[in-house]
Amino acid sequence: MSKLLVIPINKDNFINLNKRNIDGFIIGLKGYSVFTSYDINIDEIKEIIKLTDKEIYISINKPLFVEDIDKLKPIIENLSKLNIKGIIYDDIGLLNIVKEYNINLIWNQLHLGTNYETCNYWYKKGVKGSILSTELMLDDYINIKRNTSLPIFVYIYGYLPMFESSRELLTNYFKYMNSNKKDDVYYLYEKERDKYYTIYENNDNTYILEDLIDGIEEVKVLKENNIDYLILNGLNHLEDKFNIVVDSYIEALNGNIIRKSNNKGFLYKETIYKVKNE
Amino acid sequence: MNKKKPELLAPAGDLEKVKWAILYGADAVYLGGREYSLRANAKNLSIEEIKEASEYVHSYNKKIYVTVNIIFHNEDLINLKEYLIELNNAKVDAVIISDPIIIDIIKELKLDIEIHLSTQQNTLNHEAFKFWESEGISRIVLARETSKEDMIRIKKESSIELETFIHGAMCVAYSGRCVLSNYLTNRDSNRGGCSQICRWNFELFDKFKNKLEFKEEFSMAVKDLSMVKHIKELIDIGVSSFKIEGRMRSVYYIATVLNIYRKIIDDYFEGKSDENIDEEEYELYRCANREAIPQYFKSKPGVEGQYYLGRNEQSNKDFLAIVLDYDGIEIKLEQRNYFKVGDIVTIFGPKTKRFDLKIEYIKEDETFIDMANHPLQVIKIKCDKKVYKNDIMRVKF
Numbered sequence: 001m002s003k004l005l006v007i008p009i010n011k012d013n014f015i016n017l018n019k020r021n022i023d024g025f026i027i028g029l030k031g032y033s034v035f036t037s038y039d040i041n042i043d044e045i046k047e048i049i050k051l052t053d054k055e056i057y058i059s060i061n062k063p064l065f066v067e068d069i070d071k072l073k074p075i076i077e078n079l080s081k082l083n084i085k086g087i088i089y090d091d092i093g094l095l096n097i098v099k100e101y102n103i104n105l106i107w108n109q110l111h112l113g114t115n116y117e118t119c120n121y122w123y124k125k126g127v128k129g130s131i132l133s134t135e136l137m138l139d140d141y142i143n144i145k146r147n148t149s150l151p152i153f154v155y156i157y158g159y160l161p162m163f164e165s166s167r168e169l170l171t172n173y174f175k176y177m178n179s180n181k182k183d184d185v186y187y188l189y190e191k192e193r194d195k196y197y198t199i200y201e202n203n204d205n206t207y208i209l210e211d212l213i214d215g216i217e218e219v220k221v222l223k224e225n226n227i228d229y230l231i232l233n234g235l236n237h238l239e240d241k242f243n244i245v246v247d248s249y250i251e252a253l254n255g256n257i258i259r260k261s262n263n264k265g266f267l268y269k270e271t272i273y274k275v276k277n278e
Numbered sequence: 279m280n281k282k283k284p285e286l287l288a289p290a291g292d293l294e295k296v297k298w299a300i301l302y303g304a305d306a307v308y309l310g311g312r313e314y315s316l317r318a319n320a321k322n323l324s325i326e327e328i329k330e331a332s333e334y335v336h337s338y339n340k341k342i343y344v345t346v347n348i349i350f351h352n353e354d355l356i357n358l359k360e361y362l363i364e365l366n367n368a369k370v371d372a373v374i375i376s377d378p379i380i381i382d383i384i385k386e387l388k389l390d391i392e393i394h395l396s397t398q399q400n401t402l403n404h405e406a407f408k409f410w411e412s413e414g415i416s417r418i419v420l421a422r423e424t425s426k427e428d429m430i431r432i433k434k435e436s437s438i439e440l441e442t443f444i445h446g447a448m449c450v451a452y453s454g455r456c457v458l459s460n461y462l463t464n465r466d467s468n469r470g471g472c473s474q475i476c477r478w479n480f481e482l483f484d485k486f487k488n489k490l491e492f493k494e495e496f497s498m499a500v501k502d503l504s505m506v507k508h509i510k511e512l513i514d515i516g517v518s519s520f521k522i523e524g525r526m527r528s529v530y531y532i533a534t535v536l537n538i539y540r541k542i543i544d545d546y547f548e549g550k551s552d553e554n555i556d557e558e559e560y561e562l563y564r565c566a567n568r569e570a571i572p573q574y575f576k577s578k579p580g581v582e583g584q585y586y587l588g589r590n591e592q593s594n595k596d597f598l599a600i601v602l603d604y605d606g607i608e609i610k611l612e613q614r615n616y617f618k619v620g621d622i623v624t625i626f627g628p629k630t631k632r633f634d635l636k637i638e639y640i641k642e643d644e645t646f647i648d649m650a651n652h653p654l655q656v657i658k659i660k661c662d663k664k665v666y667k668n669d670i671m672r673v674k675f
Contacts, residue, residue, distance in 0.1 A: 063421070063452055066428040069403045093405035111457050111468055115350045117379040124382075135460050136351075143352050164455040166423045166574075169498045172581040173482070177492040187487055188480040188496060190462060196483065204578075206498075210461050271466040 002223045002230050004253060005057065005153070006246055008038045009234040014048060016243060021250050024055030024085060026231065031203060032072065033059045035161045037235045042078050049083055056083075061090035061108055062203070063166070069093050076101065086128060095125075104128040106153065110161060111135060116147035123150040129228065134160045138218055138267045142225045151228040156215040157245060158233025159198060160265060163208035170201050185236075198236055209236060213265035214245075219252035281513055283547055285341075287441070288536055289525040292321045295532055296331045296342075301668055302533045302628050303540030306341035307331070308374060310525060313361055314346045314354065316376075316398070316470045317525050325361075329368040341371040347396040349454070349468035350377050359383055366391050374419070376454065376468075381413050392416045394441065398454040398468070402428065404435035411438040419521065422448055422503070423574045429515050439518040444505040445535055445562065446523025448573060450476045450498045476500075499585040504570030506559050509542045511575075530597035530614070533670055534565040537626055564675055567594050598623055599650070599657075601669040608641070608658040609665055611650075617673075618649035625661075627669030634674050635661055 003023035008014040014025060027048070028039030036059050040048070049056055058079060064072070076098055079087065086104030089095055098105055107113065107122045108131035119130045129151040132141060145152045174181045187196040188208065198209040215222075222230060232249055234242040251258050288304035290296040299307045309331065310322045323331060328344060335342040344365055348354065362383055365373060372392035373380065376399055384391060395401060395410055397419040410418060417439035420429065424442070433440060449456065457467055458475035465471030482496035483489050503523070505512060512520065520543070522535050538558045545552060552558075563570060573579055599611040609625075617623060619637050626632040640647050641658040650657050 063400050063423070063455075064403050064406075065423075065425075066403045066431045069405050091403070091406060092399070092401070092409050093403040093407075096405040096409040110455055112349050112377070112454060114468075115352045115355060115377075115379070117355055117382075118350070118377055121378050121382055133349075135457055135466070140352060147352075160461075162457045162461050163451050165451045165498070167450060167498075167500070167579065167583070169450070169584075172584050173496055173586070175581045176584070176586050177494065179492070183485040185485045186490075187483040187485075189483055189489075190478075190480060193462070196487065199482075208458065266460070269464070271460050271464055271469075272471060 002219075002227050002253060003055075004246075004249060005055070005229050005231045007036050007059075007158070007231065007233040007235065009237060009239055009242060010038050011040075011048070013234060013239050013242065014038060015051065016239070017246055018052045018054065020246060022054065022246065023229075024057065025052070026057045026059050026088065029058055029060050029075070032062050032064075032068065034062045034164060034202070034205070034207065035233070035235060042075055045079070045084075046082060055085040057086050057088050057106060058084055059088040059108075060094055061088055061110075062205070063164075064091040064093050069097065073097055076103075079103065088131065095127075099126070106131060108153075110164070114140070116144040119144060119148040119150040119152070123148060129153055131155060131231065134213065135266050135271065137270060138215075138221065141222065141227060145225055145227055153229040153231055154222060154227050155213075156218070156222070156230045156232065157213065157249065158231075159209040159211070159236045160213050161207065162197075162210045163206075165206045166204070167206060168201055168204055169206040170199065210265070212263045213267075214261035214263045215265075215267055216248060216252055216259060216261050217257055218264075218267060219249065220255070220257070223253060281547075282516070282518075284513055284517055284543065285519040286536065286539055286543060287343075287519050287521040288532060289446075289522055289527065290331070290532075291317070291525040291527070292323060293327050293331055295529060296334060298529045298532055298668070299536060300335060300338050300340055302536035304340065304536055306343060306371070306519070307335060308343040308345060308521070308525075310345045311361070311365070314348050314350075314358070316345060316347050316468075316472075325364045325368065328365065328370065332368045332370055336369065343372040343374055343394060344370045345374045345396070346380060347374050347376040347398055348470055349398070350379065351469070354469070355379075359387065362389060362391075363387060372417070378413065381415070385414065395419060396453075397421055397443070400452050400454060404432045407432055407436035407438055411436060417441050417518065419443070422453060425577075426511065426515070426575050429512075429517065433516045440516070441519035441521055442512065442517050443503055443523055444509070444512070444520040444539065445570070446503055446527075446566075447568075448500050448503050450500045494586045497584070497586050500579070500583055501585060502566060502568045502570035503573045504559065504562055505572055505575065506538065506542065506562055507555060508572055508575055509539065510546050513543070513546060528597070530670065530672075531565050534672075535562060537628065538562060540628075560675070564594065564596055596673040596675070597670070598673060599671040601625070601627070601665050601667055601671065602656065603667060604661070604665045606664075607660065609661045609671075610656065610658050611671060613650045613653060613655040613657060616649065616651050622674045623671050624674045625663075625665055625669055625671050627666050630665050630669045633663055635659075635663070
């Protein structure tokens with residue numbers, strides 16, 4: 001049975017979704033989380049844990065500089081005393097400092113979780129789960145699950161991250177144009193595919209998101225193939241719309257596909273990397 | 279001086295470039311095979327060529343590293359073990375990896391090959407160094423975003439070797455954290471198919487999707503990296519290996535960049551001053567035709583680190599000829615770009631200190647001609663100073 005994990009938009013959304021038949025939440029740690037929208041500090045985490053009996057994963061998935069590591073050590077110690085299901089990590093430095101505590105670690109190096117052998121590698125290191133790359137095909141998810149003992153998390157709904165830079169690319173651009181960045185979110189337009197991509201800055205970094213992926217019709221096959229967790233991300237969403245989405249996935253896990261989707265990301269699209277073979 | 283001399287590590291996209299890199303002062307070369315390398319569309323080397331390169335490099339007591347640094351998908355795992363065994367048989371000194379599965383394979387097969395961790399893993403802190411060290415990694419290529427201060431701390435807390443890029447192009451994103459290429463061109467950036475979307479221009483729209491009307495479209499292109507003025511600091515930190523980017527770059531680029539950094543490193547260890555550093559910085563700029571800055575070394579780059587104007591990256595035709603021979607009177611040259619009688623040119627080489635020369639005449643098959651205007655044309659010019667085979671003649675600037 002696949003479980004449903006939700007990345008809420010904010011505290012109200014968390015409270016609202018907590019009443020629904022989902023299995024858990026992914027919450028960002030303020031200043032150390034990317035591609036989440038509800039990012040809170042350790043004291044706030046302590047408070048929200050009291051509000052739910054669902055699984056809580058804390059996402060600490062930004063690249064960590066030396067200064068970040070120093071600041072995170074006491075926070076990790078505090079987290080180890082809380083009733084959380086686990087920490088989602090990206091930076092290997094975090095793995096190294098968490099391993100002395102009894103905390104479940106979920107590997108999520110964004111685009112690097114692409115095969116079962118790497119999952120097996122992290123399984124042998126004591127890691128308790130892997131969020132796979134969002135550029136994989138549906139069959140890849142299934143094949144990875146079949147060949148690893150590591151619990152598998154698949155990001156099935158939301159705006160996919162496709163770019164992360166430590167530079168302030170919007171701020172720099174506006175500065176060069178003798179102007180100022182006024183909005184929190186902008187869009188890059190690409191003429192050839194007639195598409196808009198969300199671009200925004202957070203914590204002095206720049207992020208670009210792709211189109212929405214919505215694998216609602218793939219829930220059945222992922223569930224049948226024992227994918228452990230399906231993740232829905234509320235980033236870049238209005239709350240009402242996201243709540244409806246969450247409800248539709250709850251229904252889908254119960255076998256009722258109540259809507260269709262044309263946004264399949266790479267679920268059926270193979271990428272190439274050699275333009276020509278010699 | 280009590281400090282250890284760092285390794286100067288050069289890119290080599292093919293066998294010819296391996297030889298040029300060694301000639302121009304590289305202590306080690308890195309290259310990709312035809313499989314599993316992040317420059318999938320470069321020429322790269324067959325396993326036979328890697329063996330030949332390995333023998334050549336080792337005959338000069340230098341080292342050779344092979345990139346096996348794609349992020350593997352299930353289907354890429356087939357034949358990976360066999361490939362690593364072949365690299366081991368070719369006696370390469372190290373593989374440069376991104377995906378840790380290779381660590382386990384090398385241990386399982388008991389291969390006599392060092393493991394270097396690629397910059398694709400974004401290693402930015404000492405705790406990550408400690409983890410990888412415990413896994414048997416012998417060297418880590420630092421994330422491009424690492425500051426001087428963080429390098430010092432990492433060096434202090436880890437006994438593993440540090441490698442850092444000192445020159446060449448940069449990703450605007452954290453390495454490995456950009457899949458724009460996948461989405462916009464269907465080419466997998468983390469398996470070597472990057473189509474460099476970050477060099478494109480985009481129209482920018484506000485949150486209401488109204489187009490912003492500025493004189494330049496939005497660009498995220500960044501300037502190159504150049505550590506030419508900070509080499510001493512890197513040596514003092516104790517960085518073990520100085521890496522030059524550019525496996526797809528020309529022989530001229532490799533020779534020029536190596537020649538300059540070799541001299542700076544050697545001069546520092548010989549206690550010589552670097553009075554020509556501005557000249558050298560300009561020479562580096564000319565050979566890439568791109569502006570370069572120290573990037574994150576002193577502080578996070580801002581607007582000055584970006585390119586906004588549409589740029590022309592066409593070759594500037596500075597590379598004029600390669601020296602084939604010298605008989606004490608005339609240099610025999612193989613032409614690369616146009617030059618003519620009366621031009622003043624510059625010649626440099628591994629054993630030849632840069633000097634200027636006026637072209638008094640050009641001879642082809644003992645016939646005097648006015649210009650050299652055919653690629654690979656073999657000609658002779660007069661020269662009083664001693665030069666050596668494989669020295670380079672370029673435009674004087």
